[in-house]
Amino acid sequence: xxxxxxxxxxxxxxxxxxxxxxxxxxxxxxxxxxxxxxxxxxxxxxxxxxxxxxxxxxxxxxxxxxxxxxxxxxxxxxxxxxxxxxxxxxxxxxxxxxxxxxxxxxxxxxxxxxxxxxxxxxxxxxxxxxxxxxxxxxxxxxxxxxxxxxxxxxxxxxxxxxxxxxxxxxxxxxxxxxxxxxxxxxxxxxxxxxxxxxxxxxxxxxxxxxxxxxxxxxxxxxxxxxxxxxxxxxxxxxxxxxxxxxxxxxxxxxxxxxxxxxxxxxxxxxxxxxxxxxxxxxxxxxxxxxxxxxxxxxxxxxxxxxxxxxxxxxxxxxxxxxxxxxxxxxxxxxxxxxxxxxxxxxxxxxxxxxxxxxxxxxxxxxxxxxxxxxxxxxxxxxxxxxxxxxxxxxxxxxxxxxxxxxxxxxxxxxxxxxxxxxxxxxxxxxxxxxxxxxxxxxxxxxxxxxxxxxxxxxxxxxxxxxxxxxxxxxxxxxxxxxxxxxxxxxxxxxxxxxxxxxxxxxxxxxxxxxxxxxxxxxxxxxxxxxxxxxxxxxxxxxxxxxxxxxxxxxxxxxxxxxxxxxxxxxxxxxxxxxxxx
Amino acid sequence: xxxxxxxxxxxxxxxxxxxxxxxxxxxxxxxxxxxxxxxxxxxxxxxxxxxxxxxxxxxxxxxxxxxxxxxxxxxxxxxxxxxxxxxxxxxxxxxxxxxxxxxxxxxxxxxxxxxxxxxxxxxxxxxxxxxxxxxxxxxxxxxxx
Numbered sequence: 001x002x003x004x005x006x007x008x009x010x011x012x013x014x015x016x017x018x019x020x021x022x023x024x025x026x027x028x029x030x031x032x033x034x035x036x037x038x039x040x041x042x043x044x045x046x047x048x049x050x051x052x053x054x055x056x057x058x059x060x061x062x063x064x065x066x067x068x069x070x071x072x073x074x075x076x077x078x079x080x081x082x083x084x085x086x087x088x089x090x091x092x093x094x095x096x097x098x099x100x101x102x103x104x105x106x107x108x109x110x111x112x113x114x115x116x117x118x119x120x121x122x123x124x125x126x127x128x129x130x131x132x133x134x135x136x137x138x139x140x141x142x143x144x145x146x147x148x149x150x151x152x153x154x155x156x157x158x159x160x161x162x163x164x165x166x167x168x169x170x171x172x173x174x175x176x177x178x179x180x181x182x183x184x185x186x187x188x189x190x191x192x193x194x195x196x197x198x199x200x201x202x203x204x205x206x207x208x209x210x211x212x213x214x215x216x217x218x219x220x221x222x223x224x225x226x227x228x229x230x231x232x233x234x235x236x237x238x239x240x241x242x243x244x245x246x247x248x249x250x251x252x253x254x255x256x257x258x259x260x261x262x263x264x265x266x267x268x269x270x271x272x273x274x275x276x277x278x279x280x281x282x283x284x285x286x287x288x289x290x291x292x293x294x295x296x297x298x299x300x301x302x303x304x305x306x307x308x309x310x311x312x313x314x315x316x317x318x319x320x321x322x323x324x325x326x327x328x329x330x331x332x333x334x335x336x337x338x339x340x341x342x343x344x345x346x347x348x349x350x351x352x353x354x355x356x357x358x359x360x361x362x363x364x365x366x367x368x369x370x371x372x373x374x375x376x377x378x379x380x381x382x383x384x385x386x387x388x389x390x391x392x393x394x395x396x397x398x399x400x401x402x403x404x405x406x407x408x409x410x411x412x413x414x415x416x417x418x419x420x421x422x423x424x425x426x427x428x429x430x431x432x433x434x435x436x437x438x439x440x441x442x443x444x445x446x447x448x449x450x451x452x453x454x455x456x457x458x459x460x461x462x463x464x465x466x467x468x469x470x471x472x473x474x475x476x477x478x479x480x481x482x483x484x485x486x487x488x489x490x491x492x493x494x495x496x497x498x499x500x501x502x503x504x505x506x507x508x509x510x511x512x513x514x515x516x517x518x519x520x521x522x523x524x525x526x527x528x529x530x531x532x533x534x535x536x537x538x539x540x541x542x543x544x545x546x547x548x549x550x551x552x553x554x555x556x557x558x559x560x561x562x563x564x565x566x567x568x569x570x571x572x573x574x575x576x577x578x579x580x581x
Numbered sequence: 582x583x584x585x586x587x588x589x590x591x592x593x594x595x596x597x598x599x600x601x602x603x604x605x606x607x608x609x610x611x612x613x614x615x616x617x618x619x620x621x622x623x624x625x626x627x628x629x630x631x632x633x634x635x636x637x638x639x640x641x642x643x644x645x646x647x648x649x650x651x652x653x654x655x656x657x658x659x660x661x662x663x664x665x666x667x668x669x670x671x672x673x674x675x676x677x678x679x680x681x682x683x684x685x686x687x688x689x690x691x692x693x694x695x696x697x698x699x700x701x702x703x704x705x706x707x708x709x710x711x712x713x714x715x716x717x718x719x720x721x722x723x724x725x726x
Contacts, residue, residue, distance in 0.1 A: 094706055144701025218704040263683040264691065324703045324711050335626070337610060339618040372658035380659060381671070388675035404626060411614020413708075466655035470662075473646045474672035480639040481676040487636055492683035497691040498700070507697050 007054035009067035009115050010041030010077070011125070014084060014108025018132075022101030030100050034088035037104060041081045041111070045069070053117050062177060065117025071452045073114045075299050076235045078450075079306040080111045083227035086426055090314055091220040092418035099139045103224045106132035110228035114235055119167045119177040122236070126163055126200075129229060130156035136221030137213050145216040151507075152213035155206075156229075159199035166193035181240055194241060201233035201284060204253050207277055208503035211261075214276075215269040215326070219317040222269055226313045227306050230276055234283045234302050243290025248371075251285025252382040254278065259389030264492065265499050268326040268398055269316050272309070275352070275394045278386055279305045285383065286367040289374055292453035293460060297366030299451055304359040304433060308351040311426035312398060315345035318415035318423070319402055328397070328494035333407030341415045342403040344423035351430040353395035354387065356471055358434040362444040362462045365471070369460075388478045395475075396482055401494060436463045643669060 017037035024030040048054070048069045055066035069077070084107035091100065109132055113125035130153065137149035169189030171177055182190040195206075202210045210230070214222050241247060258274035258281075265271050279301070286298035318341045319334060320326045335342040347358070354360035364387070371380045414420070435443035448457040461467075485491045546552050553561040610616050625631070647666040657663040694700045 096706065099706075139706070140701075140704035142701035142704065144699060145704065147698075216701065216704075218706045220706065221704075259679050260682055260686055263679055264687040320703065321706075321708050322711070324707050335623045336615045336619045339616050339622045343622055369658070372662075375658070377659055384668075384671055385675040388672045389679050391672075392676055392679050404623075411610075413610055414608075414616055464656075465653050466657075469646065469649055469653055470655060470668045473643075473650075473666065473669040476639065476643045476646050477669040477673040478676040480643045481673045481680070483632075483636045483639050485677065485680055487632065491680055492687055495687065495691065496694055498694055498696050499687075500690045500692060 005040075005044055006047040006049070007067065008044060009055060009112050010044045010081060011108045011110070011112025011115060012066075013037055013041055013044065014111060015105045015128070016108075018101045018103070018105030018108055020101075021104055022097055024097070027095045030097065031088070031092055034091070034100055034104055035085065038081050038085040038088065038107070041084070042078070045074070045077055045081060050074070056117075062120055062171075063118065064121050065178075066112070066121055067115050068117035069115060071450075071454070072238060072295075072299065073235060075303050075447075075450050076114045076231065077111050079231070079303045080107055080114065080228060082429070083107065083306050083310055084111075086310060086314075086422045087220065087224045087227070089418055089425070090223055090317070090422035093416040094220060096139060098135055099218065099221065102132045102135040103220070106136070106224065107228060110232045113232055116179075118179060119170065122179070123160065123163050123167055126232075127157070127160040129232065130160055133225060133229060136225050137217045139221060140216055140218045142216070148213050148216040152209050155199060155209040159196045162192050162196035162199070166190070166196060179239055181242055182244070185244065185246065194244075197233050197236045197240070198250075200229055201237065201280055202230055202254075202277055203250055203284075204257060205502050207254075207258075208501055210276060211270055211273045211501060212503055212507075214273045215267050219321045223310055223313045223317055226272070226276065226309050230280050231302050231306055234280060234287070234298065237284060237287050238295060238298055242287055242295060245288055247284050247288025248374075248376065248379055249288075251281045251283070251288055252379045252386075254281025254284060255386030256281075256382050256389070259386060259393065261499060261501060262389070262393030262397070266328050266494050266496055268328055268331070268402060269313070269320070271328075271393050271398060272312055272316060275312075275390065276309060278390060278393075279309065279352070281386065282364060282367050282383065285379065286370060289370050291370055291373070292456040293366055293373070294370035296448075296451040296453050296457045296460070297363060297370055300363035300447055300457075301360065301367060303447065304351070304363045304430070307426050307429050307433075308348045308359060311344060311348035311423060311430060312352065312394060314419065314423045314426065315341050315348060316398070316402070318419050321419070322412040322415060323410050326402075327496060328401040329496050331402045331408050331410070332405040333403070334410060334412070335403040336407075337410070337412045338403070338414050340420050341423065342399065344420070344427045345399050345403065347427040347430055349395045349399050351434065353391045353475060354471060355475060356434075356463070356468050357431070357436075359430045360434075361471060362434055362447070365462045365467055366457075366460060384474070388474060391475060391478045392482070396479070 014037050017033050021030045021033050024033065048067075050069050050071065053065040053068050057064045057066065084104065087103055087107070088100075091103065094100075106129060109125045109128035113122050113129065116122040116125060134149050134153045134156070137145050137152055166189035167177065169192065173188040182193075185191050185194060199206045199209075214225050217225055237244075237247065255278050258277040262271045262274040262278075265274065283298040283301050283305075286294040286301070288294075316326050318338065319331065322338065323331065323334070325331065351358040351360055354364045368380070368383060368387075371383060415423075432442075433444055433447045437443040437445035441449065444462060445458075448454070448460070451457040482491070544551060553565065607617050607621075628634070647669050650665040655663055661667065
């Protein structure tokens with residue numbers, strides 16, 4: 001690898017490749033670009049020297065550092081590059097210049113933001129992720145997706161604006177934009193940046209852009225979206241707010257509340273959007289704990305999540321592609337037509353449920369152990385509750401209602417080969433990083449060796465009898481609860497409908513208020529104009545009556561009323577200036 | 582052996598053409614829309630009384646795992662977690678609670694699909710061979726005046 005390539009941010013390569021792809025009409029060439037760029041990117045990242053500012057530039061007295069790899073951002077960048085490659089393979093059956101190019105540029109900007117060495121660079125690429133990603137929703141081409149994408153863009157841009165605002169405070173008070181962790185939310189700008197990150201990480205009450213936009217995206221677009229934005233925010237928190245205790249509770253709430261929505265939600269891609277909330281919650285909670293074990297857990301879980309969540313979105317994308325719907329009440333029995341998709345979906349479902357030998361088991365157990373060692377019993381119980389909840393919505397509901405359960409009678413073709421290939425690769429990785437290290441350095445040990453604190457990671461043993469037994473017990477009895485409730489007829493049936501969430505506040509109440517104000521203004525505006533005109537006409541008439549050549553004051557000549565009034569006014573002015581001096 | 586059988590064999594001694602045909606057959610959906618791999622991978626889910634079997638298998642497995650606590654000592658940071666069957670109980674209760682909460686929450690929060698205006702059809706990039714492929718619907722939408 002030439003030296004100049006080893007010091008170039010792979011995100012930039014992907015952005016440039018994406019912009020080129022936008023204009024390449026020949027489908028094969030464009031797809032070759034989409035696949036080759038992430039592969040070269042992975043090679044570039046593998047050869048990059050750690051802990052060095054590779055690309056620096058100084059402007060307006062601000063030192064920008066465009067490429068800095070270290071043990072914290074390495075795995076995020078690697079996961080983003082792998083996701084970009086899998087997404088490109090998954091999209092091979094399509095022929096859409098805008099989507100191919102923007103997907104690549106979106107991945108590139110997330111990678112470039114991950115490897116940013118200062119706040120301003122982070123902000124620039126933070127914004128580019130917002131602008132490029134909106135096309136994943138827009139390309140769906142329905143009116144509903146258009147409106148959802150505009151809401152999405154508004155909220156993403158708000159996050160960017162808040163970030164810039166916070167950066168301005170930091171610059172003003174510290175004069176230094178390097179990526180130093182905040183020790184306290186009371187530091188200038190810290191709280192604003194915290195909220196900016198919180199929007200992208202989909203904190204409770206700030207989360208609805210995710211459930212609103214992702215399920216309305218295109219088949220491939222939802223897969224692309226699932227990988228980058230929220231995990232970039234997780235990275236940003238790990239970088240700037242490690243050990244910030246507020247995050248523990250925020251994360252714990254994030255793991256629990258989506259579980260309830262996911263049970264009653266009918267659209268399976270929306271269930272996965274809630275599942276994203278839930279998984280990001282585990283990472284946020286671990287970042288709040290902030291110990292080496294916890295941060296290792298957060299980074300490892302983010303890596304695993306990008307793979308298994310991508311895999312689940314891919315499998316639901318395949319179902320959507322072949323059947324035209326992901327509504328649970330319209331699906332069922334698809335394993336007959338799509339057995340490979342079913343198999344890969346099950347791998348994703350088992351992985352996210354943290355079954356031993358699958359990826360989330362080796363990553364989430366670090367988070368659970370670190371929370372347990374803080375002695376915060378309630379938080380730990382919340383995370384355990386959410387673990388059973390994950391099994392419910394992502395482990396059982398998704399595969400059961402799509403592929404098994406009541407037979408919908410839909411007989412379709414198996415997913416296109418490229419989709420199966422991408423799913424197969426993701427499934428392979430989900431298993432590969434979850435396996436015990438039969439050979440030193442393989443299985444989970446490979447992942448652990450790349451974590452921010454490799455020494456602490458090496459001393460952590462996920463495959464102890466105690467861990468395995470505890471996790472198996474939790475999963476087995478939760479599955480038992482499922483079969484029991486099914487047999488008793490107590491499992492709520494899937495019904496079509498929308499589920500109200502906090503987006504009601506702006507989509508119904510806020511929008512309604514805006515419409516009401518609009519209506520009122522439409523009526524009030526002319527009335528006010530008319531009143532103002534009447535008043536001003538009357539005033540004008542009075543003035544004319546008084547001061548015009550034929551007015552009251554002019555009647556007795558200039559020496560009369562006019563002189564008196566001028567004297568009075570002069571007197572008042574003198575008096576005022578005397579009193580105020 | 583008929584005349585049609587090819588004489589070329591691969592390294593494991595199988596007839597190449599036959600193997601290729603098998604692979605081909607395993608990747609073709611039949612006329613009833615059923616993929617041949619479905620039988621291989623998930624045929625067991627169609628067995629008679631599979632619901633009852635699964636129920637008893639899970640019940641047995643759960644019991645074994647809980648009883649395993651008597652033999653295997655778990656080292657726990659949180660003291661009550663080391664009591665017998667704690668994880669199983671917590672998993673069972675959490676799962677049941679979440680699912681049962683689905684009934685009241687569904688009644689409370691579920692609205693018509695066009696509550697926010699036209700819910701929109703499938704995205705533009707679904708299978709073009711699909712019947713009733715995406716039709717841009719132009720109903721009442723929250724953005725319409």
